[in-house]
Amino acid sequence: MEKNKKAKEKQDKSAVASNLRDFFIDGLKDIYYAENALVKTLPKMFEQATDQKLKTAIKDHLAQTKEQVVRLEKTFESMGEKAEAKQCHAIDGIIKEGEEIMNETAEGPVRDAGIIASAQKVEHYEIATYGTLAAFAKTLNERTALDLILKTLGEEKKSDMLLSYIADTNLNSQAVDGKLQSKDLNAV
Ligand SMILES: [Fe+2]
Ligand SMILES: [Fe+2]
Numbered sequence: 001m002e003k004n005k006k007a008k009e010k011q012d013k014s015a016v017a018s019n020l021r022d023f024f025i026d027g028l029k030d031i032y033y034a035e036n037a038l039v040k041t042l043p044k045m046f047e048q049a050t051d052q053k054l055k056t057a058i059k060d061h062l063a064q065t066k067e068q069v070v071r072l073e074k075t076f077e078s079m080g081e082k083a084e085a086k087q088c089h090a091i092d093g094i095i096k097e098g099e100e101i102m103n104e105t106a107e108g109p110v111r112d113a114g115i116i117a118s119a120q121k122v123e124h125y126e127i128a129t130y131g132t133l134a135a136f137a138k139t140l141n142e143r144t145a146l147d148l149i150l151k152t153l154g155e156e157k158k159s160d161m162l163l164s165y166i167a168d169t170n171l172n173s174q175a176v177d178g179k180l181q182s183k184d185l186n187a188v
Helices: 002-014 020-048 052-078 089-103 109-139 143-175
Strands: none
Touching (some): 020 109, 052 109, 052 143, 089 109, 109 143
């Protein structure tokens, strides 16, 4: 037992980031994992969603997410690093929760509201991560990395706002009793 603990400590130490640059690269690996996981998850959300605006938003964001993966590869490259993924437990948890919500809701406005809730948790995680990475890139004076990260950060913020708009103008009120209602009545 003690031996295992020592071996684990040794292993952990070799993975310890001792400066901001290393910590920044670790963050890139984390979000690289997350974006790749989302490329696999967004099609499932698309299939389960029924509202046309929501479906279009998910489809567009999937295309954007694929571009973000490439942008991250360019970010690694600009730092002279190989693009590598490191398991992100946070995104795994958010995705798992989203799958549970899809299984536990009736298809239609209620499930759509659940999909929006999950998708917004994803966006907020991404906004927090890219915001931090942008601050690190700025401190490290990595201009190319900063520009690439800020572009993606802008896309994540827009995507989050679009999801709020879809929920506020239409979906959430339909979900109150789970049925479609007149759209005119729902604008807040
Ligand atoms: Fe993303
Ligand atoms: Fe996103």
